[in-house]
Amino acid sequence: MASGLALAFLAPAAPAAGQAQYSVAEMNEVVAEAIKTPSHPESRRVLSLADADKGTKILVSTEQRRLWLISGRDTLMSVPVAVGMGRSFEFEGRRFWFETPRGKRKVLSKQPNPVWNVPEWHYLERAKSQGLEVVRLTKDDIIELSDGTFILTIGANVGRLHTSGNFWPFTPGNEIIFDGKIFVPPFGTAQRAVPDALGPYKLDTGDGYLIHGTHIYNEDSVGDAVSHGCVRMRNDDLAILYQVVPVGTAVYIF
Incomplete structure (x- = not known):
């Protein structure tokens, strides 16, 4: 070589x-x-x-x-x-x-500008590290929380329905954690698709393995064995x- x-x-x-x-x-x-x-x-x-x-x-x-x-x-x-x-x-x-x-x-x-469709293991890792129960949401679920609010899906968004009647979608990329539980959003919802996590580009090599970029706050980890299987590059190199x-x-x- x-x-x-x-x-x-x-x-x-x-x-x-x-x-x-x-x-x-x-x-x-x-x-x-x-x-x-x-x-x-x-x-x-x-x-x-x-x-x-x-x-x-x-x-x-x-x-x-x-x-x-x-x-x-x-x-x-x-x-x-x-x-x-x-x-x-x-x-x-x-x-x-x-x-x-x-x-x-x-x-x-x-x-370009790929979106990360969050795999289930991401939520399971968080559940194990924090001692949380895993709740896998479907688009038909209406989950009542201890404070009287509800988690449900309206259109393409998973959000929280308040007692006032206002519906507030959760921010994509933020885990939904309440009452000692982590709620896994359904695929196809905005909360399961996270922008910026893969950097500015991706090259798909099949079977879920990508060559992709790095979130701006995580570039110091390039050069380490820290990914979940993908090859992750500095954004300028990518x-x-x-x-x-x-x-x-x-x-x-x-």
Whole structure:
């Protein structure tokens, strides 16, 4: 694998309206960290597949916590990323494994300004850490709280109906916690779809695994094994990758 200063660059794709155009000079400031031979046998197998691929590809090392964009023998980008934390989580008899899976994938789609459809494990983690009961709402539920108000869904919003008759939707991204319970909003409601959590762009590699950005308050964690499985980038780095990588690009995770 090539390392050192990038030698050549892809011709940047035409930017969408309002999207910044990055010059070769700007991208050429990146110095590539050498790709090290991984310790895991499956990682070595995936890396050998990547080495045989002479086209343009994305490589992600879960050990080095780094992403490379490579074309032929030329390194076009080398940046730190956050990867899966590599641990399991158990609650209510269910087990989740938060790992960035090794193997060959590809960029199936790209999307600006993505919305995070919050998975159930997010609510279960909060329930376990705070000792809360989990209540999974349906769009037909009307739940009375201890103060006489109600939680219910009206249209696309889950909110609280006050004794005055006023209905106040909950803020997307804020957990709904009352009376020692955490209420899980139904899919399709605004409260289950959180803006900004994935940063400005996402590249979908299938099975729920994304290459995406980072909330502005969380960029210090890039370079650590802290995600729930996705590859998470600094937003400035992702903006460049998003611009130059087409759908169909191979992704090797090792």
